[in-house]
Amino acid sequence: MVTKHKSSLLDYLKKYYFLYILLAPAVILTLIFKYGPMYGAIIAFKDFSPIKGIMGSEWVGLYNFEKFLSSPNFEVIFMNTLKLSFFGLILSFPIPILLALMLNQIRRAGVKKNIQLFLYAPNFISVVVVVGMLFIFLSPTGPINQFFTWLTGEPIMFMSRPEYFRSIYILSDIWTGAGWASIIYVAALANVDPELHNAANLDGANLLQRIRHIDLPTIRPIMAIVFILAAGGIMSIGFEKAYLMQTAMNLPTSEIIPTYVYKIGLQSGDYAYSAAVGLFNSIINIVLLITVNFTVKKLNEGEGLY
């Protein structure tokens, strides 16, 4: 019995081994570069010494986590991270939906295509260039300050004042990504049966009523999924942009967990502590993802991400 089973598995592999060969590179790379770091994350619970290696270093339990939670920086950095992502989510979530509803009103396909061409373009500009443009445009002698100087006689130090960091970060994010984020809603709206609109129109529904009762319900499931994913990523906001936008003067609001992890880890070499802070961040993220998914599912008649 056993031998028979074995030989049929052998036959199977003989016939289909090629499929496994095709799959192998992806599996191997995933195990090394995705699961490897997951294993490596246990240095967060160790007094890591590069000489002793991950296995050889002493266990220190939650020491590194306690160190972060009790550090004087904790509250500021944690709140900066939360505020930046929360306000970002609240402000940038509705705009792609609005854009899609507006684009959906354009009847001429050629015009619509051309508008979309422009709306998507900033998505392809690198983060270095976007931040570079912010520094140029918002510099004390830049074009925007030429206006403010004319108006008040004083330029505004946008990039070095902590109170402006969040607004600049979020508004420029919207500039870069809102058009591109609208694609998915545009596509969903294209599937709405025009007969529905005709029928509602005959019944005397105006444009706003039709948008509210036909268009919005159509994209609601997608809205839910996009929202869950965005909320689940709330703590993993872009390190890349925040780091580039940081100046010594705006640090009180621009220091967020990912930039802090980078600095204490790679610049100061405190690997274990830094890994613990990173892990803390991921755990909050997962908790948020699960909570938001659960809540949206409740509110959205059982439709969630999973």
Added chain:
Amino acid sequence: MPIRHSGLDRFIVVLNAIFLTLAVLIIVLPLIYVVIASFMDPSVLLSKGLSFNLSDWSLEGYIKILSNPAMIRGFGNSVLYSVSFAMLTVLVSICAGYALSDDRLKGKGFFMTLFIITMFFGGGLIPTYLLVKNLGLLDTVWAVIIPGAVNVWNIILSRTFFKGVPNEMKEAANVDGASEMRIFFSVVLPLSKPIVFVLALYAFVGQWNSYFDAMIYLDNPNLHPLQLVLRSILIQNQVDPGMISDQLAMAEMKRLSEIIKYAAIVVSSLPLIVMYPFFQKYFEKGVMVGSLK
């Protein structure tokens, strides 16, 4: 039957057109500003701002940028990294996607779970860095190319694509006595041009625009991609003195550094600007297929 518009409807349609025009302007004006400024005479730009008088224009910024060795080297490195990253990630994703699209593959659920978990959990920056370091990849091109080569989203995308290839084609080839390998290379691959194209485009753009991996893994400035060179010019304000001849005063330095920034932005974005209008529909296609899962 055409939709009849009430007065309110007409009002909203007009308002809609105004808002969309505004949105387009907000997006386009900064870009136009950068392009025009890059052609301006630096001293005119600093004193008067933009000018549409052709005598105020100059190619100085471009001449400085294109004669800057760091910029040229960065451009070359970025081409190399982006092309090889695109080839590697497409190859890995297509192969895995094809295997996972085949119902005869045993353990499919297990492998999918293995991949999908990595979309939600990760080891974090420091463990990843230490791994790359321990593998001896620091300061090599491989550090930028290999760790990100497996992209779950790409695998799902190509799996979805191959599920759409009719099974009859594979079966017919099978009846003709073709091996699995033969079927993949002679039947499936020739059909997969669209998905190869979409994935390659995404990978190329992503790698072209990224700076982070290069920043943490590559110390040697000779290996730096364009985005890191740009970062030092645009954000750290380190205009290479070699770009400006030595005897010039600080004022001249400042005058030129402005114009160099604009030209650098345009030159670095050029490949994407040229590609963009032709490939827009493929980008859209990628997003759509990806969202369907």
